[in-house]
Structures are given as structure tokens and as C-alpha cells.
Amino acid sequence: HGAGSQSSQLAHRFIETLVRTDDNADAALESARVVVRDLASQPLPHLTAERFAALVTAPEQRTADQARIASESDTLVAELAAADVIVIGLPMYNFGVPSTLKAYFDHVARAGVTFRYTASGPEGLLRGKRAFIVATRGGKHAGTPSDLQSAYVRQFLGFIGITDVEFIYVEGLALGEESRTAAIAEAGKRIEQLAA
Numbered sequence: 001h002g003a004g005s006q007s008s009q010l011a012h013r014f015i016e017t018l019v020r021t022d023d024n025a026d027a028a029l030e031s032a033r034v035v036v037r038d039l040a041s042q043p044l045p046h047l048t049a050e051r052f053a054a055l056v057t058a059p060e061q062r063t064a065d066q067a068r069i070a071s072e073s074d075t076l077v078a079e080l081a082a083a084d085v086i087v088i089g090l091p092m093y094n095f096g097v098p099s100t101l102k103a104y105f106d107h108v109a110r111a112g113v114t115f116r117y118t119a120s121g122p123e124g125l126l127r128g129k130r131a132f133i134v135a136t137r138g139g140k141h142a143g144t145p146s147d148l149q150s151a152y153v154r155q156f157l158g159f160i161g162i163t164d165v166e167f168i169y170v171e172g173l174a175l176g177e178e179s180r181t182a183a184i185a186e187a188g189k190r191i192e193q194l195a196a
Contacts, residue, residue, distance in 0.1 A: 013188070014191045037076075080160075090134060091137075108160065113125070
């Protein structure tokens with residue numbers, strides 16, 4: 001919903017609160033580097049055989065087009081690698097994640113770059129980060145079988161090494177104005193608690 005998106009608005013609110021509640025807020029505001037990747041207004045292409053081939057081809061063997069594709073993925077990975085905190089505004093689309101987020105995940109899941117295979121299974125390489133997921137839903141799904149998002153997002157982030165994950169659920173947004181207002185107010189309290 002562009003600027004009207006509750007997930008985007010609350011994710012931005014969380015970031016502002018996080019910076020503001022730093023022990024030295026003025027210094028934090030000056031030193032904080034916030035990178036915003038808006039997958040709704042600037043969606044990534046879905047992973048195709050051509051794009052996958054570009055990512056797994058050795059850099060010195062890539063064609064010019066493959067190098068361009070790999071460079072796009074490298075930029076996304078570099079943003080994640082540089083981040084201490086990751087905030088995802090996550091609306092629920094038909095019980096799942098938006099396909100744009102899935103495409104983003106597909107572009108950052110890179111063997112030898114964000115995870116590696118070991119004798120005991122895959123190991124995430126982006127460790128030491130915290131992730132906060134602002135999950136907005138029209139109905140109420142948290143803790144029920146219809147919440148297909150939470151386990152998937154937690155699993156994927158853990159796969160690339162991000163295991164410190166907190167969800168901020170904002171539910172019942174389509175169940176009337178009273179439910180919507182209460183959900184947003186409760187999310188505001190949770191944001192303040194987590195940012196502190």
C-alpha cells in the first residue's frame with residue numbers, strides 16, 4: 001500500500017525508536033546508517049535458471065550479463081553483512097510472505113557467501129545480528145496453523161546465521177476500526193519495549 005502500508009510505517013517507527021532509545025541518542029543519530037530496501041516499489045526479479053547460474057558461476061568465468069546479476073546479489077549481501085540490526089516490515093499475503101520477499105531471500109541465500117555446507121549440515125555465515133519482524137495481518141494468525149510466515153522467516157534467517165529474531169505481531173487490522181486501533185497501539189508498546 002505504499003506510504004499507507006502499516007508494515008512499512010511500523011518498521012520505520014521501530015527503527016526511529018531504536019535509534020532514539022540508544023544510550024547516547026544524539027551520537028547514535030549521527031552514526032546510525034539506515035539502509036531501506038523497499039521491495040514493493042523496487043521489486044527484485046524472481047530467481048530463474050539464468051540468474052541462479054550467474055550466482056554459482058565462478059567470478060572469472062561469468063559473462064558480462066552474469067557479472068551484472070551477481071553484482072546485484074552482492075549488493076544485497078553486503079547490506080546484510082554490514083547490518084547489526086535488520087528490521088523487516090512483513091505483511092501477510094494469503095497466509096504467506098510476499099513473493100517479493102521470497103525473491104529477496106533467493107538472492108541472498110548463497111552457498112559459500114551467506115551459508116556453507118559442512119559435514120554436519122548447512123551453517124549460516126551472517127552471525128551476530130538481530131532481526132525484528134513487524135508482521136502485519138488483516139486477521140489473527142499468530143500461534144495458529146494459518147501462520148505460515150513466522151516459521152518460514154525464522155527458518156530462513158537462521159539458515160543464513162541470523163538466529164536472534166523477534167516478531168512484533170500487528171493483527172486484526174481488517175477486523176474493524178476498534179481492532180485496528182488496538183493492534184497498532186499494542187504494536188507501539190511492543191516496539192518501545194524491544195527498542196529499549
